[in-house]
Amino acid sequence: MLVADDDDDIRLALELLLVSNGYRIIHAQSPEEVSAKLRSECPQLMLLDMNFSRDTTSGAEGLSILDELSDAPFPIILMTAWGSIDLAVEGLKKGACDFFEKPWNKDKLLNSIAQQLELAKIKQEHAGYRELLSTNRKSTNANPTTEWISQSAAMNAVEQLVEQVAQTDANVLILGENGTGKSLLAERIHQLSARQSFPLISVNMAAIPDNLFESELFGHQKGAFTDAKQNRVGRFQLANKGTLFFDEIGSLPLHLQPKLLRVLETGQYEVLGSSQTQQADVRLISATNADLNQLVTEQAFRQDLLYRLNTIVVNMPALRERLDDLDALAQRFIAQFCEKYKKPIRELTSNALNKLKSHSWPGNIRELSHVIERAVLISREQQITVQELLLDSTTNEHSVVLQPLEQAEKQLIEKAMQATGGNIIEAAQILDISRNALYRRLEKHKLA
Structure with a gap:
């Protein structure tokens, strides 16, 4: 919090009051120092004196600073020893959030500060939800939630475990090869949980540059670093009261793991550029195709972080281990791509289905999706034949x-x-x- 006042005693009194109530304070004693502090700091709130050295009653200096901070990302509360309704109204018109006189009533002042910080937090959350909706609306429409298929014995076992743990808040670690549907399983767990009416936020840990890790997860305030041109809401805040899904958790670099471990251990984090501690309220689901125990042995993954992630472990079977689901999966993809490309519904010939079941599927369900999409595109008749699958007939996992x-x-x-x-x-x-x-x-x- 920035306290801007030319009176040393006033700044000291405010510091004693605010520090004792959990706030961190930075000082400025002139308009020039205000500008200098804001170039290096991004406070959550500013207490701004209306009069500095130029005169004592007009409030012109404070109003001039307000003009310069018209797009400030933080609330500003005005203060002066010379109370004036007209001055207060003018300050509020220029963007101030509140106004109080010196000497102040400490309870009223603390209440005003708490209200403005809470209001700023709500505005930031709303901005984050708007950002999330705008960036994900297209992908949501393009990839509608598909039905859950669990006809095989392997998937029945997964479904039974999911139904047992979904209603709890236990952290879940999903293991499985690439393309097996780990993200779909995370969505399934969220849908069955008590948090289903709140967001499910996904983060691909392999796609986050190291220097943006904290910004991506915890958010940042405008000016927190060179390219922070505006406030950004972090994934923990976007997922508040909902579920946070960390895909490819095994790719998280070792030097970044303590930053994640801290929030998992304490439930607390700070937005970059802010000194106020936030409380995380999320259910965490992680997924990886890596052998995390082996990475721990190789000292590439922290064991204490693994313990925080693997309260419940769910192994997602490979497609070759759930061939009883293959027919239903293929039919689902056929319906999906026939609708996408505006083609009549196709059927698989018995030979084509047998061919699918004999394939080794190194790319699992993702590979099946690509094979069916291509077959739907090139098929001319009502049925999809072996030839239209374009699978190598001589290749299997043993040859x-x-x-x-x-x-x-x-x-x-x-x-x-x-x-x-x-x-x-x-x-x-x-x-x-x-x-x-x-x-x-x-x-x-x-x-x-």
């Missing part, structure tokens, strides 16, 4: 074709890219190489 190593590498990369729809991160994970290594091989084989 190895002897060929030059360079050619085998190229085929593996092509298959991984096809299975993941061209997603570099996921293809690199399937191939168990780094993204940079995959980029180099794509260039070498002229696949980029």
Whole structure:
């Protein structure tokens, strides 16, 4: 909180009052120092004296500062020893939130500060929800929630566990290969939970640059760092009272893990640029295809963080382990893509279905989705045939074709890219190489 007053005694008195009530204070004793402080700090609230050294009664200096701070992201409360209704009205017109006289009533002052901070928090939350709705509306419409399919024994076991734990607030760790539907399972848990009427916010941990990690999760205030041109609401605040889903949690760099561990242990965090501690109220679901225990052994993942994440562990089976669901999954994708491309509903021939069941599915359900989408696009008749699936009839998980190593590498990369729809991160994970290594091989084989 910034206290701007030219009187040393006033600033000291306000500091004693406010610090004893949990606030952190920074000082400014002139209009010039106000400008200097705001270039390096972004307070949550400002107490602004109306009169500095120029004169003692007009309030012109305070009004001039208000003009300069017309778009300030924080509330401003005016104060003066020379109370005037006209001056107060003028200050409020210029953007001040409240006005009090010196000497002040400490209870009224503290109440005013608390009210303005709460109002600012509500405005920030509303801005965050508007941001979330505007950025996600298109993707929500393009990818409607699909029905949950659990006809196989493997998925029945998953469903039974989910029904047991969904109503609790226990943290859940979902394990499984790429493309198995871990994010859909997280959505399923949220839908069955007591938090279902509040947001489910997803975060791809592999896609967050290190230098934006805290801003993305905890938010920032305008001016908190060089590129912070406006307030940003963090994911913990967007997910308040709802569910926060951390996808690819195993990719979180070791040096960032303590920042996440702190909020999981204490439930507390600070928005960048703010000194006020926020309280997190979220249910946490995480997912990864990595072996976190192995990463702990390799000292690439903190064991205490793993303990916070894996209260309940759910293993999502690979598609090859739930073939009893394959027919229903294929029919769902056929209906989805026929609607998307405005085509009559297609049916799979029995040979095509058998072909699907004999495929090894290294890309799991995501690969199945791509295969069906392509088949719907190229099919001309009412039925989808084996030929239209465009699956390699000679390849299965047990066969190895002897060929030059360079050619085998190229085929593996092509298959991984096809299975993941061209997603570099996921293809690199399937191939168990780094993204940079995959980029180099794509260039070498002229696949980029």
